[in-house]
Amino acid sequence: DALIKYSVNIGKGTRGPNNTITDVEGVRVGHYTLSEDHIQTGITAILPHGDNLFKEKLTAATYVMNGFGKSIGLMQIDELGTIETPILMTNTLSVGRVATGLVRYMLEQNDDIGVSAGSVNPVVCECNDGYINAIRELPIKEEDVFKAIENCAIDFEQGAVGAGTGMMTYGLKGGIGSSSRLVEFGDKTYTVGVLVLSNFGNLSTLQIEGHKIGDLIKYEIEHEEKGSMIAVLATDLPLSERQLKRTLKRIPAGMARTGAHFGNGSGDVFFGFSTARRINYRETDDIISIQVINENLIDRVFNAAIKATEEAILNSMFYAQTTVGREGRCVKSITEYDELLRAEFT
């Protein structure tokens, strides 16, 4: 683990075995990466569970910190408190293609959609990788969605991969990052996992556990803060949609701890779901029994979310390699400052 290499310890909570969102049982992540010359982009898919999500929906919520973005699918999650498709991430201009690919995937799996079962709500979120990716060329195809979903697994790469291929964090290379924390409720251990698509920040404000690393690193890209961050939070705790939303409102606290300033041109959009209960789309009972957590104990979840977010952002940077893209623009990995980091943290 990259951070452990530098002895950086984010918070005091216990990490899950993989320290990723897939520590939440059933969650899998897959990438489709396009990295060739001026094309530096891709798709990342998150499968909330391994079965048919349209037929067995999950409790879900969203929170928009800054709505300067183009993610889709939020409105219905807010209204119904449920998610019924995988969550896909891609670049800003490819949201439509990825949504259509996701609709086609759902139609293949469910022959009653559009016939007897209403329609389906694809969830697709995005950041703008236009600094090193030729985003205008719309290189993503509808079919590519199937590849990202097929690649879903418990083990997955972080950094400059999938939707993160062309993203930039604090002026350095960022992209996909993930982390998890364990929390105790009753006599059971549950997991809170976070995956981010990280594409925000100016180098000058970067700090790691209070260390002003941004000031130490000389290199800086001539770049106005126009970034965004997408976060997906998963948990096997039985959080209600309201409890999930409250938890998502703490994600910015994790961002702020790495130096985020939440600039104008930033689409900061967060999704959360709980795997604890499956909601049958043709439920036959009139009244349903469910579980929620005792609200008096929700701070445990808040803290786990803040810590996992902070570490996921840093992981998106420490796992990302230096990348050259459009017009020969080079975005450096923070790991190129290995000596400086070792000196600071050890």
Place this chain on the structure above:
Amino acid sequence: DALIKYSVNIGKGTRGPNNTITDVEGVRVGHYTLSEDHIQTGITAILPHGDNLFKEKLTAATYVMNGFGKSIGLMQIDELGTIETPILMTNTLSVGRVATGLVRYMLEQNDDIGVSAGSVNPVVCECNDGYINAIRELPIKEEDVFKAIENCAIDFEQGAVGAGTGMMTYGLKGGIGSSSRLVEFGDKTYTVGVLVLSNFGNLSTLQIEGHKIGDLIKYEIEHEEKGSMIAVLATDLPLSERQLKRTLKRIPAGMARTGAHFGNGSGDVFFGFSTARRINYRETDDIISIQVINENLIDRVFNAAIKATEEAILNSMFYAQTTVGREGRCVKSITEYDELLRAEFT
């Protein structure tokens, strides 16, 4: 029942035995009325259940159709999804006094508030009865809250009573109105009850079951639409806070069916709660089992809410007597047009 007298049948649903909000088991309503010359105002209290509400909270929600109003307590209900005090109604400028009276009532009942149990969130809502009430004199005292609460019972008056004493609906006398509908879920019968504090509308737009009664009644008060309506919805169905909020969003449809235009100067604010589950304020379990309704069946609740709202508004008018107040201003009861109504409806 006043409407039945004219054979007006609002919708096709089944009414509860009292056709009021107290058909929901445990709910009680009480008034404190000040009606003397230029003072025409009061307090109406709704007790969601008969025990200690601070210690056994209920699931609750709010919806603001038009926020040109001064009701308090919404923010915490929205955040936590619970209500922990009775709901009180009064005139606009007395919200502070009634809130303090309610706080004092809660302190008397709970010696741990402010010591070991945090604080308490009083819920007080209001309409402006300033047309016939000398609202500037602040005739309501903190102590009056105790009287309204003491008067709470299953049987309660409607019309120009309690907080409704000085209110005006469609240019005629309005105030407190209530109605209920029964709904079937599983093999059980549940109740949806609505109570309104009705203080809105111009006579010209009043319609009853499609009949343009407003056009028929010659009399009209020289009065710009500046009204408001408060509605409280109670049910013994296990609705989640999100399901309650969705239901409250249908309240305006019931208003529109009587001719509402939702003018600028109107504070239209709605509260809902479910008596199905009591939330222990010192809950010891980490994970709690609860019930919610099958979302696919929620239209039953929506329809009940719309019908009960429409009828509650009309009841607030048909029960209200002609009232004379400040500066000798007279607001007539719709029942003064008995002949006209009989001719139209029979």
Place this chain on the structure above:
Amino acid sequence: DALIKYSVNIGKGTRGPNNTITDVEGVRVGHYTLSEDHIQTGITAILPHGDNLFKEKLTAATYVMNGFGKSIGLMQIDELGTIETPILMTNTLSVGRVATGLVRYMLEQNDDIGVSAGSVNPVVCECNDGYINAIRELPIKEEDVFKAIENCAIDFEQGAVGAGTGMMTYGLKGGIGSSSRLVEFGDKTYTVGVLVLSNFGNLSTLQIEGHKIGDLIKYEIEHEEKGSMIAVLATDLPLSERQLKRTLKRIPAGMARTGAHFGNGSGDVFFGFSTARRINYRETDDIISIQVINENLIDRVFNAAIKATEEAILNSMFYAQTTVGREGRCVKSITEYDELLRAEFT
């Protein structure tokens, strides 16, 4: 005008010259229609002004009455209070394709998008025409967007056309409808125009100006209410984004006056924009002078919006012809009940 034929007069306001949304200067509407056997669908485009909308944005707002829908683009409108693309309507599963087509149209018009000017926020809304349209076949192509936009004009068809081709209203044929009202501010006359994509309601609840037409028409489709309505409101009045949102919150009152019950499975989503001010995307002034209306007079706008909505819904029905689609399913036009309507209204 279909309604005038039956002497139905919706409210007392003054209509604009075309009685459509294009009475607002600069607004144009165009359709692309696919109507062949089991394919009954299309696209409708609304151009807010005739120039480059990305470079000269307009003030805009949204309001979600019921979020059980898949429209996209709302989040950024809410955050920034502006719209930067035409508004497109289509069927539910084609939102992604139409969004991509719209992105391609914007890229063609603006060679700085994705290079130096950030990204673009496509606005696409939808209803589900799956009852008579083979929606699973995804017959809409990205390129079709260009055709709908090219067809934009001041004169446009209403009823079963464009995105309205396969839609159903109160169990009868519906689709695209529009209406407008004139309002006076200062010594000038302004226009409020509404266009709806109408796809909701059960026949039994349909009422026209208080007449319960739904009860009179014997025919009824075996169909659970799962409908939706999209409304777009345009005005040349200088409304702020907040004033626009308040106005959009009155759209459901117009729907309720035709009998709407706002069922669970309904995506009722509204957009509004003002053409009064153009917002330069590379504005050089630090402080900008704008105009807004005097809030004390906003009831004029509310009333115009309610009336235009009510009439637009009825126009969507009176202009629509009987349509046969998927599996030979036939949805009748209300005009087939000509005799009944003449008897009722004259």
Place this chain on the structure above:
Amino acid sequence: DALIKYSVNIGKGTRGPNNTITDVEGVRVGHYTLSEDHIQTGITAILPHGDNLFKEKLTAATYVMNGFGKSIGLMQIDELGTIETPILMTNTLSVGRVATGLVRYMLEQNDDIGVSAGSVNPVVCECNDGYINAIRELPIKEEDVFKAIENCAIDFEQGAVGAGTGMMTYGLKGGIGSSSRLVEFGDKTYTVGVLVLSNFGNLSTLQIEGHKIGDLIKYEIEHEEKGSMIAVLATDLPLSERQLKRTLKRIPAGMARTGAHFGNGSGDVFFGFSTARRINYRETDDIISIQVINENLIDRVFNAAIKATEEAILNSMFYAQTTVGREGRCVKSITEYDELLRAEFT
């Protein structure tokens, strides 16, 4: 200035001459303090301008980070985008009394309220000082509001004074703190001022400019995080209500930089207003010209708000003296750790 004493420099922005919210021209602040044995509480009043605020309203907005609180007046600010009374702060259980006092103050100043000018929307916000204040005794009287307003001036005390008398921040003494930043727009200099009522946090998470001061200070109060923070942001920049709300959403970033974790039992509620335009309550023009800032430049405001918030919180601590209250409980001032702070920062 307490922070300058320790050479702590919060951000790089330029402070206003007083480094308080009253650097915004026209804004004044006054306290009423009750500090005697077990009574440690009070009122703080903020006057947005020096004239009749009901007759000349200001553009305003709110943002609720965590709604576990009892502040009132938000709903109408959100609906209308204006504020019409001073903003008062007090303890949680005294909100009703202070609201009534504020209503009485407004009635004295405006003899048309409740007669010809509708009602008035008092804005009162709160934190819970029950740890050292006997909050159940309701020591605040309605009349005390007049004293706090009379004390309003450009120069005002910070720390354990007014509403801040009994508040606690990061387990140490907190209360009222303020700070300001200057921003350039066009060729003019504007001011962003923040005043906080600070009552949140655990000592262990306190950090000052990255220094983990909380870990260094041995003393800690046996206290679960149940705190809250109120912030009021004032500016003479012509921000629209939407621009104000976006700015308020950055307040938590300032809190997070001092170590905030946004626990469950926290009411974090923020208000903002602009003094740039006065809105005549009997405006006679139908269309009004106003100014707003160029949205592309709003980051300047965001940064100023974050920095001023961070510094205001620290000022609330550095100005507060050690205070003993209810049951002899003692809350220490951070300045008691003078040596430790000097060692860390110099």
